[in-house]
Amino acid sequence: MTATRTATPATDVPVVTGLGVAAPNGLGTDAFWTATRDGVSGLGPITRFAVDSYPVRVAGEIAGFTASEHIPSRLIPSTDRSTQFALVCSGWALADAGLDPTSLPEFAGSVVTANALGGVEFIQRELHSLWGRGPKYVTAYMSYAWFYGVNTGQISIRHQLKGAGGVVVTGQAGGVDAIAQARRKLRAGQRFVVTGGADAPVCPYGITAELATNTLSTRADPDTAYLPFDRSAAGHVPGEGATMMILESLSVARERGADTIYGAIAGYGATFDPHPASGKPSTLSRAAATALADAGLTEGDIDVVFADGAATVDGDRAETAAITELFGPRGVPVTVPKTMTGRMYGAGAATDVAAALLAIRDDVIPPTVGSADLPDDHPLDLVTEARPARLAHALILARGSGGFNAAVVVSAAPALP
Amino acid sequence: MRTSFDLDDLRTLLRSCAGEPESIDLASDIADLTFEELGYDSIALLETAARVEQDLGVTVEDNVVAEDITTPRDFVAYVSTRLGQRPVGTRVS
Amino acid sequence: MGIGKMSHARRVVITGIGVVAPRGIGAKQFWTTLTSGQSATRTITAFDAAGFRSRIAAECDFDPADHGLTTDQANQFSRSIQFAYVAAREALEQSELDVTDELAPRVGVALGSAVGSVRELDQQYRRLSEDGTLWDLHPELASAHLADYNCPSSLVREIAWLARAQGPAAMVSAGCTSGLDAVGYGYDLIREGSVDVVIAGATDAPITPITVACFDAIKATSANNDDPEHASRPFDAHRDGFVLGEGAAILVLESAEHAHARGAHVIAEVAGFAARCNAHHMTALRPDGREMAAAIAESMDRAGVTADRIDYINAHGSGTKQNDRHETAAYKRTLGEHAYRTPVSSIKSVIGHSLGAIGSIELAACALTIDNGVIPPTANLRTADPDCDLDYVPGEAREQSVDVALSVGSGFGGFQSAAVLAKEGALG
Numbered sequence: 037m038t039a040t041r042t043a044t045p046a047t048d049v050p051v052v053t054g055l056g057v058a059a060p061n062g063l064g065t066d067a068f069w070t071a072t073r074d075g076v077s078g079l080g081p082i083t084r085f086a087v088d089s090y091p092v093r094v095a096g097e098i099a100g101f102t103a104s105e106h107i108p109s110r111l112i113p114s115t116d117r118s119t120q121f122a123l124v125c126s127g128w129a130l131a132d133a134g135l136d137p138t139s140l141p142e143f144a145g146s147v148v149t150a151n152a153l154g155g156v157e158f159i160q161r162e163l164h165s166l167w168g169r170g171p172k173y174v175t176a177y178m179s180y181a182w183f184y185g186v187n188t189g190q191i192s193i194r195h196q197l198k199g200a201g202g203v204v205v206t207g208q209a210g211g212v213d214a215i216a217q218a219r220r221k222l223r224a225g226q227r228f229v230v231t232g233g234a235d236a237p238v239c240p241y242g243i244t245a246e247l248a249t250n251t252l253s254t255r256a257d258p259d260t261a262y263l264p265f266d267r268s269a270a271g272h273v274p275g276e277g278a279t280m281m282i283l284e285s286l287s288v289a290r291e292r293g294a295d296t297i298y299g300a301i302a303g304y305g306a307t308f309d310p311h312p313a314s315g316k317p318s319t320l321s322r323a324a325a326t327a328l329a330d331a332g333l334t335e336g337d338i339d340v341v342f343a344d345g346a347a348t349v350d351g352d353r354a355e356t357a358a359i360t361e362l363f364g365p366r367g368v369p370v371t372v373p374k375t376m377t378g379r380m381y382g383a384g385a386a387t388d389v390a391a392a393l394l395a396i397r398d399d400v401i402p403p404t405v406g407s408a409d410l411p412d413d414h415p416l417d418l419v420t421e422a423r424p425a426r427l428a429h430a431l432i433l434a435r436g437s438g439g440f441n442a443a444v445v446v447s448a449a450p451a452l453p
Numbered sequence: 454m455r456t457s458f459d460l461d462d463l464r465t466l467l468r469s470c471a472g473e474p475e476s477i478d479l480a481s482d483i484a485d486l487t488f489e490e491l492g493y494d495s496i497a498l499l500e501t502a503a504r505v506e507q508d509l510g511v512t513v514e515d516n517v518v519a520e521d522i523t524t525p526r527d528f529v530a531y532v533s534t535r536l537g538q539r540p541v542g543t544r545v546s
Numbered sequence: 547m548g549i550g551k552m553s554h555a556r557r558v559v560i561t562g563i564g565v566v567a568p569r570g571i572g573a574k575q576f577w578t579t580l581t582s583g584q585s586a587t588r589t590i591t592a593f594d595a596a597g598f599r600s601r602i603a604a605e606c607d608f609d610p611a612d613h614g615l616t617t618d619q620a621n622q623f624s625r626s627i628q629f630a631y632v633a634a635r636e637a638l639e640q641s642e643l644d645v646t647d648e649l650a651p652r653v654g655v656a657l658g659s660a661v662g663s664v665r666e667l668d669q670q671y672r673r674l675s676e677d678g679t680l681w682d683l684h685p686e687l688a689s690a691h692l693a694d695y696n697c698p699s700s701l702v703r704e705i706a707w708l709a710r711a712q713g714p715a716a717m718v719s720a721g722c723t724s725g726l727d728a729v730g731y732g733y734d735l736i737r738e739g740s741v742d743v744v745i746a747g748a749t750d751a752p753i754t755p756i757t758v759a760c761f762d763a764i765k766a767t768s769a770n771n772d773d774p775e776h777a778s779r780p781f782d783a784h785r786d787g788f789v790l791g792e793g794a795a796i797l798v799l800e801s802a803e804h805a806h807a808r809g810a811h812v813i814a815e816v817a818g819f820a821a822r823c824n825a826h827h828m829t830a831l832r833p834d835g836r837e838m839a840a841a842i843a844e845s846m847d848r849a850g851v852t853a854d855r856i857d858y859i860n861a862h863g864s865g866t867k868q869n870d871r872h873e874t875a876a877y878k879r880t881l882g883e884h885a886y887r888t889p890v891s892s893i894k895s896v897i898g899h900s901l902g903a904i905g906s907i908e909l910a911a912c913a914l915t916i917d918n919g920v921i922p923p924t925a926n927l928r929t930a931d932p933d934c935d936l937d938y939v940p941g942e943a944r945e946q947s948v949d950v951a952l953s954v955g956s957g958f959g960g961f962q963s964a965a966v967l968a969k970e971g972a973l974g
Contacts, residue, residue, distance in 0.1 A: 086682045109472035110492055113500075114828075143822065143840060151719075152697055154662075160681075163671040163756055168678025171598050171759040173507060176500045178760035180828040180958045183660055184698065184719035189959025192823040198837055200821045200844075202727055205717035207699045213716055220734055241667075244674060244685040245696035306714035307651065308706045319712055322651065437693075438703035440715060496829060499764055515765055 050219045051449060052298040053289050054133025054282035055390050056125035056232075060096030060275050060377045065128065068387075069394045072402045073422055077376040079258040079273055084238045092247065093256040095238045096275025096378030114177040115190065116155025121278035121383070122187040122234035123194060129230060130195060133282040134295055137195045146199030146226050147188045148218040149280075150210025150233035152381035152436070155182040157239035187234055191280075199226045207436025208344070208379055209306075211279065211386030212444045216304040218283045227288055234278035235381035246274055249437060251348050259406060262379075264345035264372045265352050265414045266407040272347045275378025279386040286450060297449040298393040302429065303331025309439030320441040321358035324431060327443040328362075333429060335362050338445070340401050340425070342388045342432040345372035345379075355433065356414045365415035369423065372404040385434035389446060392430040396448050400424050455509050458532040460484055463501075463525055470504055471497035484526040491525075498522065511535045557817075558736045559970060561810040562641030562798035563910050564633035564747075568604035568791055568897045571613070572636060576907075577914050580922035581943040585896050587789045588774045592753045600767035602774040603753045604791035604898025608632075622691050624663035625751035627701045629794035629903075634705050634745060641798040641810060643743065645710040654713035654741040655706045656732040658724030658748030660902030660957070662698030665754040670695065705745055705796070713741040722862075722957030723821070724748050725795070725905025726965055730819035732799045733965075742804040747796030748906040758790065764829060766866060778899075779926035780863035780892035781870045781934040788864040791898025795906040797913070802970075814913040817950070817968040818849030824960035831868045831956070835876030838962040842880045842954060849950075849966035850973060853884040856966075857948040858921055860908045861938075862956045863892020864899050869956060871933040876954075889946065891939040895925035905955045905963070912951040912967045919947045 055065045060078030062068030071078070082095045098121075103112050106124040115123070126147075130137070137145045159182040165173040180186060185203040192198065200221050204214045211233040218231035237246060246252055253271035255261040262273040281298075289297055305326025307319035328334065341363070344355055359370060373391050374380065380387055395401055401423040410418060427448070434442045464479050473479050474492045483491060488498060495518070502513035511532050513522070522528050563573045568586035570576030579586060587604045595601040606629070610620035613632045623631065645653055670692055674683040694700035699717045706715050714735060718728040725748035732744030761767040768787040770777035778789040805812055822844075824837040846852070862873055877885040893911050900907065915921055920943050927940035949972040955963045 089682065090685050108475050109468075110475065110497075112472050113470055114496070147823065152699065154696075154698075156696065159667065159756070160671070162760070163668065164675060164678045164681060166668075166678065166756055166759055167672050167675060171755060171762060172503065174756065174759035174763055176496050176503065176760070176763040178756070179764045179766065180721075183721055183958070184662070184717075185660070185721045185724070185957075185959045185961065186828075188720065189823070189828055189961070192825045192960055193827065196825045198823050198825045198840075201823060202731070202821060203718060203720045205699050205719045206702070206715070207697055210699075213714075217731075220738065224734075240681060240683045240685075241671065241674075242696070244683050244688050245692045247685055248688055248690055248693035306716075308655065308702075308712050308715040310650070310710075310712055311707045319651070436699055437697065438700055439706065440699065440702075494827065494830065496764060503763060 048285045048287060050222050050283045050301045051286045051289055052281045052393055053284055053294045053296060054129040055298060056128030056132065056280045057387060057390050058098055058121045058125050059277045059387055060098050063098060063101060072373050072376060072391055073400055075403045075405050075422060077405050079261065079378055082238060085240050090243060091254045092243060092252050094258045094261040094273050096273060097238055098277055114181055116158035116181055118155055118234045118236035119187055119190055121236060122149060123190055125278040125280040126191045126230050129280040129282050135228060135282060137197055143199045144227040145197040146201035146221055146229050147191045147197050148201045148214050148221060148229055148231045149187040150204045150214035150382040151184045151187055152205060152207050152210055152235050153237050153242060154184050155186060156237055156242040158182050160239055160241040191230060197230060206440040208381055208384050209434040209436035209440040209442040210382040211384055212432060212434045212442040213306060215301060215389060215444060219301055222283055222285055228282055228284040230280060231283055232280035232386040233382035235383050236276040237274050237381060238276050262347055262375055263407045264347040265410050265416060265418055267409045267411045269347040269352055273378040275380040277380050278383045279390045281390065299396050299449050300447045301444060302447040303327040303445040305330060306442045318354040320354060321361045323441040324358060324362055324433060324443040327445050331445040333445060337429050338368055338431045339427045340430045341368050341370045342392050342430060343370050343372050344433045344435045345374055352414065356416060360415060366417040369401055369419050370416045371401055371419040373402045375405040388432045389444060392432055392446050396427045396430060399427055456536055458529060458536055460525060460529055463529055466501050466504055470500040485524050487523050505532055509536060555737045557802040557815060558733045558799055559802050559805050559812045559815050560797050560913050561800050561805050561812060562637035563813060563913060564636030564796045565907060565910050566606060566608065566629040566633045567793040567907055568606050571608060580893055580896055580911055581920055583923045583925045583941055583943060585775045585778055585925050587778050587898055590753065593755060595758065598758050599762035600758060600769050601771045602777050602789055604789055605753060606792055624666045624695055626659060626663055626749045627704050629751060630657065630701060630749035630796065631704055631708060633747060633794040634708055634796040637796040637798050638709060643798060650710050650712040652713055652742040653709060653711040654735050654744045655702055655711050655715035656718055656728045656744050656746040657702045657705055658718045658728030658902050658906060659698055659701060660719065660721045660724050660750050661752050661757060663695035664757055665751050666695040668754040668756045709745045711745060720957065720961045721959050722901050723905055723955040723961040723963040724902030725907065726955040726963040727821060729797060729816065729906060729909055729965060730821065733816050733819050736799060736801050742801050744799045745796060746799050747794065748903045749794035750901045750903040751792045752901050753790055753792050776926045778865050778895050780865040780895050780924055781931060781938045782927050783929040783931040785865045785867060785870065787866050788899040791900040793900045793903050793907055795910040797909065812970045814916045815968045815970050816965065817973055818845040818966040820844035820848065821963045824962055826960055829958050831872040833871055833875060835872045835879060838873060838876035838956060839879035841962045841964040842876060845964040845966050851950055851966060853881040855950050856888050856952050858915060858951045859888055859890040860912050860951060860953040861890050861892045862954050863894050865894060873954060873956065874934045874936060885936055889921050889937050889939045889944065891922055891924045893922055908953050909965060912953050915951055916948050916967060916969050920945050921948065
C-alpha cells in the first residue's frame, strides 16, 4: 500500500467511533454529557487532602471513583489514579466502538496518549517512603507507574494493541496533540488508534507544584473560582480525569459496520509562541488558521469555538485576540465547558473534543458556567446557557503553559450515501 | 515479634502488594497453584518479597525469587523456616 | 505489510549534532570516548549511595557555568534541561541555521525525556515533606520552578526559545525509546510538510535516589559495585543489568531540499523510523523479539533497504539478561543470515543507559559512525553468551565504511522503536 499525501480522499478522513470519558461532572460519557449539556458543574472543595496550608480550595475531583469496580484488582497497586482513569476510559471507548482488538491482526491497533504531569500521586507516595523510611521501601512498581508513557504502555497491554503509537506531552494542549499524532498513525497505516489523555493532579505534590505557575484560582467558592473571560477572572481550577476515543478512517469504520460515527477529525494545526520578551503576539490564531485550512474550511464554516479558557489576564487576552482576529467580535459562539470540570491537564483538550462531538451529535452548544460579566475587551459571544444550534463544524483551541498552541476542527459525521 | 508466616499471611501480603487474581479466589486452596496460574508476575513477587523483608526481616535472595519460588507453598516454606532460624526468634512450630 | 516509501515524500537529513554525555560533553569528546572503548561508569558521586543496591552510574562532570549558562539559568533549569540546552546550542551552531522571522513558523521542536526533571522533584520533596513525614507538605516552601519540574513540557519551551522555533512543538515521552521516538516525531513532521526544520533530541538526568531506588527494587541495574568500570557489559554472559547514565543529544533535522537550498553541510539522512508496542508486560520481554522485529522491518521498509544493506546496528544493548537476548532474537528474525554478518555494538557499555536520552545519543553515534567510517565498540565484552552469538565489535573500535546504520530501542511499557540512518546519497 503506497500512501500518497495530496488531498485526503473523503473516505480516508479520520472519524471517532468510540468515546470513554471520566470527568468531575460525570463518570462515563453519557453522565458527562448530560451534566455538561445541563450546566451541572463538578467543581467543589478539595477533599483528597487537607488544604489548610494551601491558598487554593477548589478542584474538579471525580467523586465516588472506586478503581476496583472498573479494572482488575491486580492492576491497582501498580497504577496511579491517572492510569486507572486512562484504563477505564479506553475500555469504555473500545466497547463503545464495538472493537475487540484480540480478534484483529496483532498490529492493527495502537495507542497514543497525552499526559502532562505523570502519576504524580504515585511518585509522591514513593518519595514519601524513600525519604521517610529509606530506599528499600520504594516499590518495584515505581519503575513504571509514574513515567509519562505509562498510560500508552498499560492500555496497549490490557487490550493487546501492538501497533505504532506513542506519547505526547504538551501540558494542557496534549489531548489535541495526541489526537493529531493518532491521525498521523492512521495515515501511515494503522487500522485504528486509541487516543486521548489522562491526568490526576489533585494531591499535595501535584497542587503544590501547580501553585508555582501562579495561575491557580484561590477563590473558595466553586461557583466563582474559575471564570474565563469574565471581568473577575482570577485563574483556573485544576481537574482530574480522562477522555479516550477511537480513531479509524471512515471507510474502515463503514466497512466493519461501526455502530456510531461521532464525527470527523477534519483539520489540525499547532504552533509555539515566541519568547515573551520579543514583544510579539501569541501564534494561537495561526494554529487555528492552519487547522481550518487543513480542514478545507473557512471561518464562516465554524459553528462554535470550544475555547481553552485560561482565566488569566494574559491568557484570556491572547485567546480573545485570536478568536476575534479570525471571526470578528462576537462573530462565533464561544464556550468553555471545562468551567464544569476544571482544567484537566492531559485530559482537558481531549474532553473538549468529546464535548464538541457530542454537541454536534445533539445540535446543542454546552454552556460556560460562571462567567457572566465580560468586559469590553472580550467581545465574545460566550454561551452561558445551553444553546440549541445546527452544528456541522467545531473548532477546539488548547494551550499548554510555556507557549504550546493546538487547534483541531471536528465535523459532523459524513452523511452515508 | 513475628515468628510465623503462613498461607493466610501470604494471602494478606499478596492482596496488598499485588491485588486479587481475576478468576481465582485467593481464599481458596491456592497453596500448590503456580504464581503464574494465579496471575502474579515477577514484579508482584519482587514486591511481595520486599514487603516480607520490611515487615519480617527475612531477605528473599534475588535468584530465589526468580528460580526457586513458584507456588505459595514454596514462598511460605521459605519465609517460615527462615523466621524460625532468626537468632531472636522462638522455635518454629 | 509492505508500506513502501511515499513516492513524493520529503527526505529528512541531519545538519547539526550536539551531545552531552558522560566523559563526552560536545560531539567531538563524545566520539573520542565512544571509540576509546573505555567505560565512563563509576561509583555514584551525585549523592551518597551507600544504602542502595546499585551504587554505580555513568555521570556527566557538568558544571553549568563551564558551558555558558548564566547563574539564573543554572538556578532555574533542571539538570536535564541544562543538558538539552547545551546540546541544542552545539547542534544549532554546527547547523549554521539562521531562524529568521519567516522561517520560525516552519521550525518545530520534538524533545524526548523519560523522567523529565525527576532529580529536582526528588530534591524538592525532602524539604517540602520534612523528610517524608508530612504528607500534606509545606507548599509555601516550594521552589518557584517546581511547576516546571513537575510539568516536563517546560523543557520544550527552553529549546523552542533558544532556537526561535514557532512551529509545532512537543515533548515525546515514551520511556526508554523517547530519544528515538522524538526524532521519529520530527521526521514525520517534516515529511508531512508541516515544517522544514525540527530541533529533535532527548535528555534525562535520572541519577537521583528515587530513580536508583526504583531500579534497585526490580533488580534491573547492575550491582557490580566493586568493579564499576566493567559493570556495563551488554551481551556478555556475566551481565547483570544496566548501569544508569545521564545526558542529552540534539539533532537539527531538516528537509533535504531546505538544507541544500541554504548550502548546509549534511551529516546523514534519517531514512526510516517505526515503532511498536509489545503489549506483553510493563518491564518483562518475551524472548522472541517479534514486536521489535516488526519495528525494525518497517523502518527498513520505509528506508527502502533490505537486510544486506545494513552495515551497522547500534543496539539497545542495555546489558540486562533479558534485553540482550531479546534483541539478538529480533535481529535474527528480521535480518536472517545477515544478522551474523552485521556488526552490532552497544554504546551503553561506555556511557551507560540514560533512559529517554539514550535513543537520541545513539542516533548521534550512528550519524558520527557514518560520517567517520568507524564503528564504536562494545566495551567489557569478555565472555560469550550462547544466546548472544553475533559480532558485537568487542573492545576496539573498527574502521569500516558504514553507509546505512540501524538504531534500535526498547523500553518499559513495551515500547519498541527503530530508525535507519544513511549516508546522504547512499539510498539513491
